Amino acid sequence: MATAPQLTATSAGDVLELRPSGSWIAANGSDLETLSNAVMPQLEQAKSLKMDMRGVSELDTLGAWLLEKLSRRAASHDHPIEIIGISENNAGLIEEIRQVNRHNPPPPRPRNPIVTKVEEIGRSAWGSSEDVGVFLQMLGSLCVALLGIVRKPRSLRLTSLVYQLYRVGWQAIPIILLITFLIGAIIAQQGIFHFRKFGADSYVVDMVGILVLRELGVLIVAIMVAGRSGSAYTAELGSMKMREEIDALSTMGLDPVVVLILPRVLALVAALPILTFIGSMAALYGGGLVAWFYGGMGPSIFIARLHDAVSVTHFEVGMIKAPFMALVIGIVACSEGLRVKGSAESLGKQTTTSVVKSIFLVIVLDGLFAVFFASIGM
Amino acid sequence: MDQSAEQFAIRVSGLVVGFGRRVVIDHLTLDVRRGEILGLVGASGGGKSVLMRTIIGLIPRQGGEIEVMGTGIGSTFDRRTQAAAGRWGVLFQQGALFSSLTARQNIQFPLRENLALSDALLDEIATAKLEMVGLTPEDGDKFPSELSGGMTKRVALARALALDPAIVFLDEPTSGLDPIAAGDFDTLIKTLQKTLGLTVFMVTHDLASLNTVCDRVAALADGKIVAIGPMRDLLRSEHPWVRAYFHGKRSLMLQPKAS
Numbered sequence: 305m306a307t308a309p310q311l312t313a314t315s316a317g318d319v320l321e322l323r324p325s326g327s328w329i330a331a332n333g334s335d336l337e338t339l340s341n342a343v344m345p346q347l348e349q350a351k352s353l354k355m356d357m358r359g360v361s362e363l364d365t366l367g368a369w370l371l372e373k374l375s376r377r378a379a380s381h382d383h384p385i386e387i388i389g390i391s392e393n394n395a396g397l398i399e400e401i402r403q404v405n406r407h408n409p410p411p412p413r414p415r416n417p418i419v420t421k422v423e424e425i426g427r428s429a430w431g432s433s434e435d436v437g438v439f440l441q442m443l444g445s446l447c448v449a450l451l452g453i454v455r456k457p458r459s460l461r462l463t464s465l466v467y468q469l470y471r472v473g474w475q476a477i478p479i480i481l482l483i484t485f486l487i488g489a490i491i492a493q494q495g496i497f498h499f500r501k502f503g504a505d506s507y508v509v510d511m512v513g514i515l516v517l518r519e520l521g522v523l524i525v526a527i528m529v530a531g532r533s534g535s536a537y538t539a540e541l542g543s544m545k546m547r548e549e550i551d552a553l554s555t556m557g558l559d560p561v562v563v564l565i566l567p568r569v570l571a572l573v574a575a576l577p578i579l580t581f582i583g584s585m586a587a588l589y590g591g592g593l594v595a596w597f598y599g600g601m602g603p604s605i606f607i608a609r610l611h612d613a614v615s616v617t618h619f620e621v622g623m624i625k626a627p628f629m630a631l632v633i634g635i636v637a638c639s640e641g642l643r644v645k646g647s648a649e650s651l652g653k654q655t656t657t658s659v660v661k662s663i664f665l666v667i668v669l670d671g672l673f674a675v676f677f678a679s680i681g682m
Numbered sequence: 683m684d685q686s687a688e689q690f691a692i693r694v695s696g697l698v699v700g701f702g703r704r705v706v707i708d709h710l711t712l713d714v715r716r717g718e719i720l721g722l723v724g725a726s727g728g729g730k731s732v733l734m735r736t737i738i739g740l741i742p743r744q745g746g747e748i749e750v751m752g753t754g755i756g757s758t759f760d761r762r763t764q765a766a767a768g769r770w771g772v773l774f775q776q777g778a779l780f781s782s783l784t785a786r787q788n789i790q791f792p793l794r795e796n797l798a799l800s801d802a803l804l805d806e807i808a809t810a811k812l813e814m815v816g817l818t819p820e821d822g823d824k825f826p827s828e829l830s831g832g833m834t835k836r837v838a839l840a841r842a843l844a845l846d847p848a849i850v851f852l853d854e855p856t857s858g859l860d861p862i863a864a865g866d867f868d869t870l871i872k873t874l875q876k877t878l879g880l881t882v883f884m885v886t887h888d889l890a891s892l893n894t895v896c897d898r899v900a901a902l903a904d905g906k907i908v909a910i911g912p913m914r915d916l917l918r919s920e921h922p923w924v925r926a927y928f929h930g931k932r933s934l935m936l937q938p939k940a941s
């Protein structure tokens with residue numbers, strides 16, 4: 305069984321005799337490495353090498369390679385080598401090991417760190433312009449696919465669309481309700497607390513109403529949906545890409561955009577306005593409850609004030625934004641999914657990118673809309 | 683350790699495995715001797731992979747006993763199974779390479795986890811293993827998604843052999859390899875078996891492998907081992923499925939005049 309490995313080195317004149325013994329196996333790996341490194345200096349001085357392997361009780365690839373390395377070191381100085389006592393069992397492995405590691409690949413060229421850095425910056429700049437291209441390309445193929453649907457309505461994947469609607473719409477309702485309810489309540493509480501100092505409690509209703517209907521409702525819902533459904537889209541499409549399922553679809557003459565992406569994006573575009581509406585109502589409800597119990601403003605007063613404070617325009621502004629945000633989230637999620645490469649790591653990376661990018665774009669889009677609505681006076 | 687543990691690397695008795703109501707392995711008994719190469723044949727979907735995965739403790743069993751190197755294997759992946767795991771290498775049917783590591787890092791992974799070796803030596807060992815399975819050192823820098831099916835198999839084999847384990851489980855190692863590569867593979871397995879006293883449990887449909895490297899062949903049908911023995915004996919077996927397997931049209935075309 306396993307015994308501790310040893311390597312005895314005896315120099316007689318210019319001849320170095322190495323006598324390995326014991327178990328030269330991977331389990332003793334680190335000891336073996338120390339042993340063989342220890343005799344290297346002696347090997348450099350010796351003029352010829354004699355290796356006696358009779359003492360080796362067990363040998364595996366690692367052990368055989370370390371011994372082979374010793375004899376190669378001697379061979380590199382053109383010193384004569386004699387190896388004796390190879391047992392019949394080990395001969396095959398030693399022969400096998402002799403063949404390997406013959407041509408070492410050249411070590412990678414050291415690179416100038418400044419050049420590397422500059423190259424990195426250049427590549428990431430190029431990469432972001434590529435991002436715009438990918439986005440526009442996806443938008444284009446979606447439009448083409450949609451045109452195809454208009455011309456031939458039967459080619460719409462209705463089952464898939466309904467299923468996606470169920471997933472991103474119906475199943476999202478509880479969490480959206482909860483979050484927006486809490487947000488509405490928190491805003492109202494903060495407003496009452498601070499406005500009270502100026503005796504302006506009742507303006508809380510204006511604040512909650514306008515903020516929720518114009519901005520917060522749609523923004524919170526869009527961010528939730530980007531995190532909840534956008535990431536799922538990216539992960540699904542990404543793992544389908546990894547397992548060549550998307551290639552298989554294409555070879556069957558089906559367009560992955562029509563089959564997979566269009567139903568998903570359409571479902572988002574349909575679901576987000578509905579979720580926004582539900583979310584806004586929940587936020588107003590939360591705000592109303594807080595105004596009642598914390599601010600002492602009864603429901604009838606709250607509703608009356610709300611009636612005065614907000615107009616249908618505020619509501620429209622919020623709702624108009626929703627489908628555009630859904631489109632952005634859907635396009636980013638799907639195109640990031642298609643950019644997944646073969647590894648699990650890239651799936652994770654692309655999913656993160658998808659969520660971060662779509663939340664960023666949703667907020668940028670919201671800003672652009674704010675400028676736009678301000679300039680048309682809405 | 684008693685006599686049988688010395689003699690047998692794997693002992694399976696009365697094994698029952700099923701999914702839901704469906705029984706895949708039905709009271710199966712199988713002994714694999716130490717140092718032998720056992721080939722397992724069976725119909726596609728007949729439960730070969732399930733048997734292999736159950737022996738290594740990945741699939742819970744409904745009944746029976748499994749012993750590997752004298753250690754009982756738990757129904758799930760418990761500590762005893764993990765201790766035994768240090769002694770086996772596994773080549774999964776789909777390769778199961780870690781997709782975010784390069785081929786070389788995949789091979790180094792078990793070495794790195796189990797031994798304290800210098801990076802230089804790790805690189806040398808990984809390159810040695812790559813070349814032993816017939817790849818070039820340059821292939822080592824590729825990621826699994828950049829490898830062909832056959833190359834994936836070879837890297838997976840190199841990883842399974844990284845620690846020179848006492849037992850290797852190979853699930854269809856030569857499928858997807860060209861005949862030359864498959865032949866090299868057979869030679870490599872034979873060499874390692876001779877040198878390291880390796881026990882090999884190999885699921886294969888490759889008649890050439892069965893003929894040349896396997897010491898014994900076991901045939902799995904209806905969830906049981908219906909015939910086991912050297913290739914000669916299997917060719918003479920009267921079991922209808924075994925006859926169909928070895929004397930079917932395709933097999934006869936390839937059969938060397940062994941019997």
Ligand SMILES: Nc1ncnc2c1ncn2[C@@H]1O[C@H](COP(=O)(O)OP(=O)(O)O)[C@@H](O)[C@H]1O
Pocket residue numbers: 701706724725726727728729730731732733
């Ligand atoms: N995780 C699983 N769940 C349910 N059924 C399975 C599972 N894995 C395998 N099976 C079934 O067990 C049977 C044997 O499969 P397998 O062992 O993979 O076949 P093969 O002999 O080709 O390797 C098949 O019918 C397969 O459908």
Ligand SMILES: [Mg+2]
Pocket residue numbers: 730731732775853
């Ligand atoms: Mg299988």
